[in-house]
Amino acid sequence: MAADDGIPDAVFCLTGRHAAGVQQGLMARGVGGPERTMVVAGSDSEHARNSRPAISAAELNPVESVGALLDILQALVAGEEDRSPRLTRARLRQRGATRR
Numbered sequence: 001m002a003a004d005d006g007i008p009d010a011v012f013c014l015t016g017r018h019a020a021g022v023q024q025g026l027m028a029r030g031v032g033g034p035e036r037t038m039v040v041a042g043s044d045s046e047h048a049r050n051s052r053p054a055i056s057a058a059e060l061n062p063v064e065s066v067g068a069l070l071d072i073l074q075a076l077v078a079g080e081e082d083r084s085p086r087l088t089r090a091r092l093r094q095r096g097a098t099r100r
Helices: 016-028 046-050 062-077
Strands: 010-013 038-041 056-059 091-093
């Protein structure tokens, strides 16, 4: 949710490189993190770990997710009940960029 000034409370980026770039852009404009805007990456990386403050990462477990999606797709193609949605495990590596 964005505040009245249009700056978001949090930003989720798919990659650590993207998250690091967003964080640098916010800081260059005087937007402090995590006090003002928290940043999370959808995958852990050196960019996320080495940013200051270090960027939190949600490891979304793509192997398990793709397996579940393929099972659902195969059931649909076969005319069977797809048993969806399916939950897959994710892991949040919380770091300084989201600690308030």
